[in-house]
Amino acid sequence: MRSARTLNPERPVVADKREAILRAAIRVFAHNGYFNSKVADIASEAGVADGTVYLYFKSKEEILHSIFDRSMEEAIAAGKQLLEQTSDPREKLRRIAHLHLERLGADRDLAVVFQVELRGSTKFMEEFSAAGFAEYLKLIRSTFEAGQQAGVFRKELNGKVVAKILFGALDEMATNWILSQRRYKLAPMADQVLDIFLNGVNAE
Amino acid sequence: MRSARTLNPERPVVADKREAILRAAIRVFAHNGYFNSKVADIASEAGVADGTVYLYFKSKEEILHSIFDRSMEEAIAAGKQLLEQTSDPREKLRRIAHLHLERLGADRDLAVVFQVELRGSTKFMEEFSAAGFAEYLKLIRSTFEAGQQAGVFRKELNGKVVAKILFGALDEMATNWILSQRRYKLAPMADQVLDIFLNGVNAE
DNA sequence: GACTACTGAATGAACGCCCACTCAGTCAGG
DNA sequence: CCTGACTGAGTGGGCGTTCATTCAGTAGTC
Numbered sequence: 001m002r003s004a005r006t007l008n009p010e011r012p013v014v015a016d017k018r019e020a021i022l023r024a025a026i027r028v029f030a031h032n033g034y035f036n037s038k039v040a041d042i043a044s045e046a047g048v049a050d051g052t053v054y055l056y057f058k059s060k061e062e063i064l065h066s067i068f069d070r071s072m073e074e075a076i077a078a079g080k081q082l083l084e085q086t087s088d089p090r091e092k093l094r095r096i097a098h099l100h101l102e103r104l105g106a107d108r109d110l111a112v113v114f115q116v117e118l119r120g121s122t123k124f125m126e127e128f129s130a131a132g133f134a135e136y137l138k139l140i141r142s143t144f145e146a147g148q149q150a151g152v153f154r155k156e157l158n159g160k161v162v163a164k165i166l167f168g169a170l171d172e173m174a175t176n177w178i179l180s181q182r183r184y185k186l187a188p189m190a191d192q193v194l195d196i197f198l199n200g201v202n203a204e
Numbered sequence: 205m206r207s208a209r210t211l212n213p214e215r216p217v218v219a220d221k222r223e224a225i226l227r228a229a230i231r232v233f234a235h236n237g238y239f240n241s242k243v244a245d246i247a248s249e250a251g252v253a254d255g256t257v258y259l260y261f262k263s264k265e266e267i268l269h270s271i272f273d274r275s276m277e278e279a280i281a282a283g284k285q286l287l288e289q290t291s292d293p294r295e296k297l298r299r300i301a302h303l304h305l306e307r308l309g310a311d312r313d314l315a316v317v318f319q320v321e322l323r324g325s326t327k328f329m330e331e332f333s334a335a336g337f338a339e340y341l342k343l344i345r346s347t348f349e350a351g352q353q354a355g356v357f358r359k360e361l362n363g364k365v366v367a368k369i370l371f372g373a374l375d376e377m378a379t380n381w382i383l384s385q386r387r388y389k390l391a392p393m394a395d396q397v398l399d400i401f402l403n404g405v406n407a408e
Numbered sequence: 409g410a411c412t413a414c415t416g417a418a419t420g421a422a423c424g425c426c427c428a429c430t431c432a433g434t435c436a437g438g
Numbered sequence: 439c440c441t442g443a444c445t446g447a448g449t450g451g452g453c454g455t456t457c458a459t460t461c462a463g464t465a466g467t468c
């Protein structure tokens with residue numbers, strides 16, 4: 001169990017442990033819920049001792065924070081990069097939506113943490129939404145408003161509201177996918193959402 | 205503190221207490237989150253002793269369940285009644301959406317419990333969604349499908365997906381309204397959602 | 409290459425707080 | 439004086455967090 005270092009003395013063990021704990025926490029939180037998860041469960045899932053968790057994280061709460069921060073950062077970076085690859089506003093929104101559902105669909109446990117556990121407290125919601133969700137909504141909004149300028153989308157619509165509608169629809173797809181017993185692909189749902197959405201916001 | 209009974213001996217105390225505890229629980233859950241709320245807090249907010257709570261509810265969890273069950277029941281009953289008042293599918297959806305946001309907008313604490321606290325655990329979500337949300341989604345879906353039959357909505361759309369989209373969009377309006385500092389009216393947002401939604405699903 | 413001294417990552421038993429729930433007792437009404 | 443609604447101090451278990459201890463690995467010395 002502690003042989004990793006022995007076998008690979010050159011590898012930075014520290015990063016491995018932190019990573020292992022984070023992954024374990026995602027799994028444990030997803031299965032038991034944040035408040036029902038014990039730090040001891042995370043530790044044993046990660047294959048470390050209880051105390052070791054506290055060498056890498058200040059508290060149980062900080063683990064949840066770290067999960068959110070890292071994933072959100074990655075997602076937004078990926079999103080922004082994606083937006084540079086095309087200039088058509090419709091296509092931009094299509095890609096954002098796809099990315100959104102693809103990322104969640106690729107890791108069910110992470111999706112559960114995002115869709116369910118992170119929502120389970122106004123305190124978290126306020127902190128988190130200030131940090132990450134808001135920025136994500138802004139990304140959608142500014143893309144939409146650029147489309148309005150270009151005459152592609154109806155000018156009288158409120159960008160903030162439109163962004164919430166698209167986000168809300170995608171979010172609901174993700175939540176439903178998690179709760180559903182039937183296993184289907186999540187990402188393709190993006191097309192059905194966009195079909196209706198774009199139809200609804202298109203100019204003319 | 206215990207004078208309520210003394211002052212109004214004729215009032216049916218039993219129903220009052222249960223109601224008071226439920227109301228108190230909504231307030232306390234909304235402010236602290238379900239897991240951070242102590243039963244003692246609920247009791248004192250309701251003006252009863254800790255033990256009294258257990259004369260009316262088996263456990264803390266049952267309180268949350270009761271809040272959900274009662275509100276959901278009321279909402280669905282109100283929704284069904286509303287649907288009988290018109291036959292135009294578009295108008296039906298409009299009224300459902302309005303009712304949805306009106307009810308949540310009328311009681312911020314209850315809205316917080318619904319939008320945030322009830323989502324905070326897969327366990328709850330699975331139990332609850334089986335019970336109530338699913339039925340609500342079905343209501344939207346069947347209304348939409350009736351509209352497809354009538355030729356009002358695009359026939360190629362999947363009713364289940366369409367229902368999720370509308371619900372998701374409304375749900376996001378509600379969640380955002382709760383988290384927002386700025387106080388605006390929630391119900392009117394329904395019109396903006398429906399504008400885009402109906403435009404997106406209309407036939408032709 | 410062997411011996412010694414040192415380091416700090418990792419451990420996990422133990423601590424102490426917290427809080428859901430209980431129950432022996434109180435008291436008002438009849 | 440009996441009934442039963444109500445009380446609230448007490449209890450028991452659970453769990454986040456700590457910290458004294460261990461020991462693999464490293465560096466210095468001869």
